[in-house]
Amino acid sequence: MVSWWLQNEDFVPGRTIVLSGGDSLSSTSLATLTQGEASVAVMNAMSYSAVLFGNLDFNYGRAVLEQRISESSFGWVGSNILDAATGQVSSLGKAYEMLEVDGVSVAIIGLAEVDSPSTGFGQAMQGLEFAEHVETLQTVVPQARGAGADVVIVVVHECVGSFVPDMTAVTVPAVDAYFALRCGALANPTDSLNGAPLLVAQSNWNDYARLGLRVSLSDGTVSPHDPGLVLVQYASGNPNPVTPSAAVQAVVDTWNDSIAAIISEVIGYTAIGVANPSWELNNFIADSWLASFPDANFALTNNGGIRAGIAPGDITVGEIIDVAPFDNLIFKLTLTGQQLTDSFAAARAGCTIGNVYCPAAIAGFTYTPSPVTLFKSDGSAVDPNTSYTVLVNNFMYFGGSGFDFQALDPTPIDTGVFYRQPAIERLRALGTTNLDPLENHLDAVPRNAGP
Structure with missing residues (x-):
């Protein structure tokens, strides 16, 4: 320039x-x-x-x-x-x-x-x-x-x-x-x-x-x-x-030389790439959180924190950092089903009409939008009175994207894990190649239509 x-x-x-x-x-x-x-x-x-x-x-x-x-x-x-x-x-x-x-x-x-x-x-x-x-x-x-x-x-x-x-x-x-x-x-x-x-x-x-x-x-x-x-x-x-x-x-x-060894590590492969926004990308990122924290019931990461797609070819650590580029950390909360439903509904009310990915990439549950109703992955309703372990990023916890989690759980567990790290670890574990590309492992099913 x-x-x-x-x-x-x-x-x-x-x-x-x-x-x-x-x-x-x-x-x-x-x-x-x-x-x-x-x-x-x-x-x-x-x-x-x-x-x-x-x-x-x-x-x-x-x-x-x-x-x-x-x-x-x-x-x-x-x-x-x-x-x-x-x-x-x-x-x-x-x-x-x-x-x-x-x-x-x-x-x-x-x-x-x-x-x-x-x-x-x-x-x-x-x-x-x-x-x-x-x-x-x-x-x-x-x-x-x-x-x-x-x-x-x-x-x-x-x-x-x-x-x-x-x-x-x-x-x-x-x-x-x-x-x-x-x-x-x-x-x-x-x-x-x-x-x-x-x-x-x-x-x-x-x-x-x-x-x-x-x-x-x-x-x-x-x-x-x-x-x-x-x-x-x-x-x-x-x-x-x-x-x-x-x-x-x-x-x-x-500066590029100083980080070259980190960002150049190849951790996967995709033949066709993964678009942003897409259910495939949102679902993969949110699902990777639950894979990293199997004791959690649900995971949410605001869709605004997903900033890029994945290009066809080798997938590097640097590319996943570009997908999720912020230093947001994963917090572990305890919320009732009613608290999660109300908070999700309030955040969704601030979304642009037609943005089906807003307010967050989610895992462990689906929802119907009018009125907002949450369902567990097995199709049963999220119980309003049951306490659940919920993963969110600290941007959302402190009020980002219209969520109010800080008021709901004032003593969260800071996992110390950046919100992109589970996706990196999931890619490493999958070991995708040109013979078994990432798209073979993606879930394209929308999560805004209930069970």
């Missing part, structure tokens, strides 16, 4: 502003195994100017996040992340990052997702409050202008459809550009919000949103030009259209 910038964007570090919309530390095997340290090193080499906090940046815990921040050559902006005790912007980040570009002062405001504690690792966000976007802009934009900002840019870690209505319903201080870098939504380069350009890019560095700004030093007028979304993908099997930046590639190679 840096090479593309150099060749096509007149990229000059310190003059070109490079921003991230959050979730910068996770979602690849390299990021996971280094707890985001490799991500920061690469972003430093790419001359990032500022980043905001995504909900997934908290996944490794607060101490690790603070360490990653200390390693960053760019600023972390949490304009709406407040210290719950004081109501002031948390010391974790800044209210805004002020950049000096060719004599122009540019303030970067970052708005984290208001629901971050329920969509990220809530335990790492204890003591923090995530203020509403509009009230944050009403406070922070005047502060930035008062501090001398000639230009104000707002970056939002939120779905466009979620925050735009709020921004247009009330008066919001004028800013010069909005970037929304979440949900994979594509925006027309000419879209605007409250008179300012609005650009939305996809995730995973598959593309980037670009915008030029001309600033008149005589009267302070800010004029946008050349907005757009630039794809940086090319067809599999084709040569890279640009020569990678030697400096950035050297950083990537160093």
Whole structure:
């Protein structure tokens, strides 16, 4: 990407502003195994100017996040992340990052997702409050202008459809550009919000949103030009259209070498691959939990934590890390059948209509959705008064994906096992090959239709 910038964007570090919309530390095997340290090193080499906090940046815990921040050559902006005790912007980040570009002062405001504690690792966000976007802009934009900002840019870690209505319903201080870098939504380069350009890019560095700004030093007028979304993908099997930046590639190679022995281990084989989302993948992951913990009755892992499918061919440890890339741990709970049913129903109520895999990959039970009724694998009903041993991940335990398990069992057993590890161990045990591929061992039966 840096090479593309150099060749096509007149990229000059310190003059070109490079921003991230959050979730910068996770979602690849390299990021996971280094707890985001490799991500920061690469972003430093790419001359990032500022980043905001995504909900997934908290996944490794607060101490690790603070360490990653200390390693960053760019600023972390949490304009709406407040210290719950004081109501002031948390010391974790800044209210805004002020950049000096060719004599122009540019303030970067970052708005984290208001629901971050329920969509990220809530335990790492204890003591923090995530203020509403509009009230944050009403406070922070005047502060930035008062501090001398000639230009104000707002970056939002939120779905466009979620925050735009709020921004247009009330008066919001004028800013010069909005970037929304979440949900994979594509925006027309000419879209605007409250008179300012609005650009939305996809995730995973598959593309980037670009915008030029001309600033008149005589009267302070800010004029946008050349907005757009630039794809940086090319067809599999084709040569890279640009020569990678030697400096950035050297950083990537160093980190890749440090984990090569771990991620390259071949643990299985699939001739046709396993899609995501699919019942085959969801069921395999959830079933592997019960195989690793045979004393448990049921297992649930939120479907949002399953991030990729499995490509045809040899299956490596690195590929399974990409499938389940977070450092979520498996917790063992004791719940009554009624508690599990009620919690599952509440979480399902928050699912997008038509998403049959939401809210979780499950094992040991099936369900019917209207009303939510749970059935054991033998077809009998889950008894509301019987206590069961239930496996969940700690993201879900602390409120993620709409579950309320912490209130139901305040003394869980932390198994210390990452949520992807049972799938790795199950693949090793199966010993799948081209003569007996993984698809021979997968269950494609939906688990949302009862027994």
